[in-house]
Amino acid sequence: MTASQPVDSDAFRAFEHAGWQNIPKQYHDSFATLTTQAIGPLLDAVEAQSGVRLLDIATGPGYVAAAAAEREASVVGVDFSSAMIAEARRRYPALEFREGDAEGLPFADSAFHAAVMNFGLLHLGRPERALMEARRVLRSGGKFGFTVWSKPEEAVGFGIVLRAVQNYGDFNAPLPPGPPFFRFSDPEECARALLAAGFASPEVVRIPQVWRLRSVDVLFENMQESTVRTAGLLRAQRPEALDAIRKAVRDAAGAYLKGDMIELPMPAVLASATKP
Ligand SMILES: C[S@@+](CC[C@H](N)C(=O)[O-])C[C@H]1O[C@@H](n2cnc3c(N)ncnc32)[C@H](O)[C@@H]1O
Numbered sequence: 719m720t721a722s723q724p725v726d727s728d729a730f731r732a733f734e735h736a737g738w739q740n741i742p743k744q745y746h747d748s749f750a751t752l753t754t755q756a757i758g759p760l761l762d763a764v765e766a767q768s769g770v771r772l773l774d775i776a777t778g779p780g781y782v783a784a785a786a787a788e789r790e791a792s793v794v795g796v797d798f799s800s801a802m803i804a805e806a807r808r809r810y811p812a813l814e815f816r817e818g819d820a821e822g823l824p825f826a827d828s829a830f831h832a833a834v835m836n837f838g839l840l841h842l843g844r845p846e847r848a849l850m851e852a853r854r855v856l857r858s859g860g861k862f863g864f865t866v867w868s869k870p871e872e873a874v875g876f877g878i879v880l881r882a883v884q885n886y887g888d889f890n891a892p893l894p895p896g897p898p899f900f901r902f903s904d905p906e907e908c909a910r911a912l913l914a915a916g917f918a919s920p921e922v923v924r925i926p927q928v929w930r931l932r933s934v935d936v937l938f939e940n941m942q943e944s945t946v947r948t949a950g951l952l953r954a955q956r957p958e959a960l961d962a963i964r965k966a967v968r969d970a971a972g973a974y975l976k977g978d979m980i981e982l983p984m985p986a987v988l989a990s991a992t993k994p
Pocket of ligand 1: 734738749753754775776777778779780781782796797798799802818819820821835836837838841842
């Protein structure tokens with residue numbers, strides 16, 4: 719998706735921001751059962767426990783922050799979308815959430831023992847800057863961990879939809895060009911970027927996840943209503959192409975029927991490293 723064009727980071731940020739402002743509830747209904755599957759391994763990777771002050775970057779509705787608080791870590795969640803922050807505060811009124819940008823965090827140097835970003839990095843126009851910001855707000859010896867989707871051949875929910883667009887629509891429909899969506903699906907790229915941002919000892923593992931959907935229609939609906947970049951790609955298609963894409967997605971999802979549910983493999987890549 720828009721990988722080969724020069725990135726306009728500001729336009730891309732504005733596009734992402736406008737998108738997330740509109741979908742906190744839809745995102746929860748579609749993705750919460752999926753993105754929460756990564757939380758345990760992510761919090762383990764940064765050793766979240768009692769006595770740890772932890773920052774949840776791109777917190778969205780606050781799931782990771784809430785799970786870290788359950789481990790008795792002292793938690794702050796930050797997100798650039800005021801609508802997401804409102805949703806997080808509504809869900810977890812006892813926790814602290816702040817509006818702020820991952821690319822310029824509103825926190826002092828060395829303020830946290832641990833920082834995490836669950837499925838946030840792939841939404842940023844300047845991911846390198848966000849990695850450096852995560853390092854800046856950590857104390858020496860602090861751990862940072864992030865997750866992203868595995869490449870679309872493995873995270874089949876994305877694979878099915880993107881293949882349908884390639885086959886029946888216009889994959890190069892005009893969207894604000896952003897960094898490649900699957901850049902950090904490559905473990906070597908994760909390690910390289912973490913080292914370049916000044917982290918040490920990067921580790922990258924794959925997390926198996928399964929998206930359980932109640933019908934073959936739900937995959938297309940979720941991507942259309944509860945994402946930003948993929949939804950933008952679908953919105954940019956001509957009506958006849960969109961009908962063909964919806965049908966192709968429906969047919970492909972049918973191959974994953976188990977009992978009365980669709981079960982789509984949606985593994986994640988979990989990368990973590992230490993601030994020296
Ligand atoms: C896919 S959601 C992930 C939400 C949550 N972490 C989870 O585990 O489900 C991505 C989140 O990143 C946030 N986001 C995107 N760009 C951001 C930025 N530059 N700074 C802070 N948050 C950002 C969005 O508002 C959205 O809440």
